[in-house]
Structures are given as C-alpha cells and as structure tokens.
Amino acid sequence: MQNYLYASIDLKSFYASVECILRNLDPLTTNLIVADKERTDKTIILAISPALKTYNIPSRLRLFEFKQKIHLLNKERLKQSKKHIFKAKSFNINELNKDINLEIDYIIAKPSMATYIEFSAKIYSIYLKYFDPKDIHVYSIDEVFIDLSSYLDKYKLSAYELLTKVLLDILHTCKIIATAGIGTNLYLAKIAMDILAKRQKIDENGLLIAFLDEKLYKYKMWAHKPLKDFWRIGKGIALKLENLNIYTMGDLARFSLNNEALLYKHFGINAELLIDHAWGIETCTMKDIKNYKSQNHSKIMAKVLPFAYDHNQAIKVLKELIDHLTLELIKHNLKTNHITLDIQYDKSNLENLNSYKGFIIKDDYGRNIPKNAHASINLENYTNSLKLINKKSLELFYKIIDKNLSIRKISLSLNNITTNAQENFQELNLFSDLNEILQEQHQLAKEEKLQKARLQIMHKFGKNAILKASSLDNETKGISSLIGGHNA
Structure with missing residues (x-):
C-alpha cells in the first residue's frame, strides 16, 4: 500500500x-x-x-x-x-x-477582489515551480492541498525541508506569510495547519509548520477543545455532539466503539465522516479529488442588501442578479433548465410581533427572523435566454414573496447547467406547431447573438461600457463591479 x-x-x-x-x-x-x-x-x-x-x-x-x-x-x-x-x-x-x-x-x-485574485495566481505559479498541477488542489483563494508523496525522493528533502523552501519562496517573492500542515492524509494535514501550526511558535525561518500522523493525532488532538475548531464541525454539529456528552475527538472515537448506530441516527451519512475523523482517518486521496466530477453544476449569486428593502426595491436587485448570471451562461456557452430563488427577510420585521404570525427561525448570528422564502422551477427546455430566465425568476419571486415584509438577502441559482452541445433537444409531437417553434428558436438565437455582442463590448471597454437604466438605481449600484459579492 x-x-x-x-x-x-x-x-x-x-x-x-x-x-x-x-x-x-x-x-x-x-x-x-x-x-x-x-x-x-x-x-x-x-x-x-x-x-x-x-x-x-x-x-x-x-x-x-x-x-x-x-x-x-x-x-x-x-x-x-x-x-x-x-x-x-x-x-x-x-x-x-x-x-x-x-x-x-x-x-x-476597501476590499479589492481582483487584486487578491492576482496575488493568489502569482502564488499558485510558485507552487507550480515545485509541483505538478495534478498534485495541487486549490481549496480556496488562500488555501491549497498538495500531495507531497512523490516529491521527497525527487528533491532529496524531507517534507518539512521542502515546505520550508516553498514557503520562503512565497515570502520573498510576494511578502506573504504562509502557514502549513503536513499529514499522512488530507484531514491530518488540514488539522495540523488549522490547529497545531497556528498555535505554535514560529521556527528559525519565521514560519509555522506542523506535522500529524494518526498516532500523534490521538496524542495531541484527542483532548483538544472546542470541537468546532476541527474541520467540518460547525456550531450545530458541535452542539449535537455535546448533547451526547461528546466534548472532544477522543470522546467521539470512544463513543463510536459501542454507539455507532446512535451516531448515524443523529447525523445520517455524515456520521461516517465524523467517526473516521475522530480516529484521524481520511480515505479520500488527491487522485479521488481530481477524478471527482459533480453531477449537478450550478451558477449562484447572492446579494446581502445594505439595509432592509421593500419588495419593489428587491425586484430591481433580483433583475441585476438575473442579468449577471445569464451573461455568465452566454459567456461560457452554457444553458440551464432549473431556477432556485431564496429570499431572507430582515430581523426588523419582528419588532412588532403582533403584525407577523408566520414561522420564526434564527439567522447565522442567532437572531430571530421570519422564515426564509424558497422556491424552485423547472424550465421546459435548456436555455440561456435572458428574457425567459427573467420571466420565470420573477414568477417565482411574486409566488413566494410576502409584500408586507422587508428583505435583507436575495440568492439566485441557475442549476443543472450544461453546455450547448449537451442540451436536450425539444421533443416534437403531432400537436406541435413547427412554424411557431422555429420562430421561437429564431428569436432566442437572435437574443443570444445580441447578448454576445454586449459581452464583447464589455470585454473591450469594461463592465460598465453598457449600462441598463436599472443599473443606475441606488438599489443596484455596485453589483456590476462585484466579484463574489465583494468589490472588484
């Protein structure tokens, strides 16, 4: 092995x-x-x-x-x-x-996402000096996993020496300090970095590098508190574990010996991962990550509003989200056949409890808010038509919105995304009006051509070279200059 x-x-x-x-x-x-x-x-x-x-x-x-x-x-x-x-x-x-x-x-x-992406790309190019892309997994803009297995013999260095070389290269080239964890599996590498390295003293090179194998994990991490410090254990899971008198990974490992069925009852399929991680086990390898192909591709965009909006203001923001996501589809020759809309209401709606009789939930900060509005719709065919996606998204909005409540967040997701070449063709039957279908397809092709021309102008002269009238409203200003919801 x-x-x-x-x-x-x-x-x-x-x-x-x-x-x-x-x-x-x-x-x-x-x-x-x-x-x-x-x-x-x-x-x-x-x-x-x-x-x-x-x-x-x-x-x-x-x-x-x-x-x-x-x-x-x-x-x-x-x-x-x-x-x-x-x-x-x-x-x-x-x-x-x-x-x-x-x-x-x-x-x-002020955040500048374009600058951060530029720095991240520069640092990724440093990784490529030492490692093949197939052995690098970009976890986020500021974090990567690397399979070191085949490189220690190649460079005649220990894992610690090799990482020291890479981290010093990043420091000298980009002036960015990096923290690293080394592990005998992906999970242990992550825990070594997240918990051990960030809490230890810097070495003689000014770096933070820690190591864990399964034996060291049990010795150093089984008694560590709180549980939410561990990868993939959030407040909710930690609270459920504490209700079972499980406060450490050691507690969880010992509990799993005789109570595995109870863990599956409380956590479902996620119990398998929790038990494995309690013992320091991770079966997923870099090869598994590289070979994984998602069965469901989506384009998602969310907007946290600067203050509570009424439904008329929110509609303008939704239209901008629709426009942005549809242009993304057209840009990459993609189409969708499923739309999901989420509306999160503002906490101010509950200031007068007598006027609200619906369900109440807690937001990410533990505050009471009206229950979110959520709905999805299937489209008859795959499309990237702005006109059609706009129409169906607005239908969803008016279907689920409570006009008496103010809104704080809007999320739109275009799902089941596929390439133009993979799209399903429209099935005809005896009652289909062929002329009508051909005319509709002609209009859709014309619209797509127009949107592609718009993209070309934006690429050449900047995102704001063509602005819709709605983009000048205070409610929607800034969306066109965002990357991932933040300033570009």
Whole structure:
C-alpha cells in the first residue's frame, strides 16, 4: 500500500496582508482591517491583520462590533496612561507596545477582489515551480492541498525541508506569510495547519509548520477543545455532539466503539465522516479529488442588501442578479433548465410581533427572523435566454414573496447547467406547431447573438461600457463591479 504525505498551506490573513503590502506596511505590525465602510457600520469585516489578532479580536465581526472592541481596549489603555490622556494615535503595534500613551488606531481597507485574485495566481505559479498541477488542489483563494508523496525522493528533502523552501519562496517573492500542515492524509494535514501550526511558535525561518500522523493525532488532538475548531464541525454539529456528552475527538472515537448506530441516527451519512475523523482517518486521496466530477453544476449569486428593502426595491436587485448570471451562461456557452430563488427577510420585521404570525427561525448570528422564502422551477427546455430566465425568476419571486415584509438577502441559482452541445433537444409531437417553434428558436438565437455582442463590448471597454437604466438605481449600484459579492 502506498504511503501518502500531504501538505495543507494557508496564506496568513491573506486579504489584510495584501492590503498591508500594497501600502508598504508589515502585516505583522500594522493594525488593518478589510471592510467596505461605505456599506454602513453593519458591514462584515472580511479580514484582520495578524497584528490585530494579538489583541484577541476575532475575524468576521461586523464593523460596529470591531469599533466597540477597539474602544474598550483604548478605554483600558487610557486608565494606565499618564494624565489619562492620549498624546497621539498609532496603527503600529510595536509603537503601541512601547508607549501606553498612544491610542490604538487602525486602517480600513476597501476590499479589492481582483487584486487578491492576482496575488493568489502569482502564488499558485510558485507552487507550480515545485509541483505538478495534478498534485495541487486549490481549496480556496488562500488555501491549497498538495500531495507531497512523490516529491521527497525527487528533491532529496524531507517534507518539512521542502515546505520550508516553498514557503520562503512565497515570502520573498510576494511578502506573504504562509502557514502549513503536513499529514499522512488530507484531514491530518488540514488539522495540523488549522490547529497545531497556528498555535505554535514560529521556527528559525519565521514560519509555522506542523506535522500529524494518526498516532500523534490521538496524542495531541484527542483532548483538544472546542470541537468546532476541527474541520467540518460547525456550531450545530458541535452542539449535537455535546448533547451526547461528546466534548472532544477522543470522546467521539470512544463513543463510536459501542454507539455507532446512535451516531448515524443523529447525523445520517455524515456520521461516517465524523467517526473516521475522530480516529484521524481520511480515505479520500488527491487522485479521488481530481477524478471527482459533480453531477449537478450550478451558477449562484447572492446579494446581502445594505439595509432592509421593500419588495419593489428587491425586484430591481433580483433583475441585476438575473442579468449577471445569464451573461455568465452566454459567456461560457452554457444553458440551464432549473431556477432556485431564496429570499431572507430582515430581523426588523419582528419588532412588532403582533403584525407577523408566520414561522420564526434564527439567522447565522442567532437572531430571530421570519422564515426564509424558497422556491424552485423547472424550465421546459435548456436555455440561456435572458428574457425567459427573467420571466420565470420573477414568477417565482411574486409566488413566494410576502409584500408586507422587508428583505435583507436575495440568492439566485441557475442549476443543472450544461453546455450547448449537451442540451436536450425539444421533443416534437403531432400537436406541435413547427412554424411557431422555429420562430421561437429564431428569436432566442437572435437574443443570444445580441447578448454576445454586449459581452464583447464589455470585454473591450469594461463592465460598465453598457449600462441598463436599472443599473443606475441606488438599489443596484455596485453589483456590476462585484466579484463574489465583494468589490472588484
């Protein structure tokens, strides 16, 4: 049996580090957050610099929550300062540590997804200097898995030495600090990076690299708390496990010996993964990942609204989402035959409980909100027609929307995506009007040609070279300049 060795590499506070580098600042000493302050103080912070993490400030806060935490930190500093007055501000952590009379300051950097993608591509090119693409799996914009198994003999280096070489190359070329985990399977590599490496002291090269095999995993990780630190265990799963008196991976492993059926009852098919991971087992290999082909392809876009919108405002946003996704289909010669729409209502709808009698759920932050509206529709044929997709999406919207409720998030998904060559042909029967069908196909072809011309103009002169009138509305401004929901 082949002995595998994998690496998991994460770019430290990637977005924030890039913003520091663009300003010729050191991410390790600069207080910087990545957030779009133009969206109001409720906007979510996408990243904080390593310097700010030394204050035990968690990531993914909302901007107003972050400001509150900084205010409290400064309040404590003020008590210790001379005359209880700050003489100046600083966003440099070294200066702040040396002088208690300085007020903690910070930089707010507006997200620039195009820049982050550019940096990520540059770092990926560094990986390609050492490894074949078939041995690299891009997990996210700032994280990869690498199969090291065949490279240790090739380079006559240990896994630790090889990763040190790669990480130093990233640091010297891009000035980005990376953290790495080495494991005898993909799961152990991920845990070594996520939990061990990020909590240990830096080595003589200024790097964080940790190793786990199954034996070390049991020794080092079986007693680790909390459970939600582990890959693929969120708050919900952790809470369910705690209800079974399972608080550590060691507890879960021991529990599985005699209570496997109970775990399957509570977690379904996911129980198999939980049990394997409790024992440090992961059967999926890099080859399995590369050979996997999804049976259902989708194009999804969601928009978190800056404030609560009524249904008329929301319609304008939905139309922009439809336009964006349909252009994506046309650009890549794809078609869809299934549409899904999700509407999340705002928490402000429950301020007057007497006026709302429907179901109540909790959002990601544990706040009560009206139950989401959700619906799907099958199309008669595969299509990338903006006219048809727009019509069917709006039908869904009016079918599920409660016009009395304000809206905070809209998600649209075009599913069962296939290429033009793979699409199903329309089946004719004795009652089909051939002339009508041919005329309809002619109109669809004409529309597709028009949209392709629009794409060519946008490619040559920029995304905003052609703007619909609706794009000038306040409700929809900015959607055309987003990548993945963030500023390009």
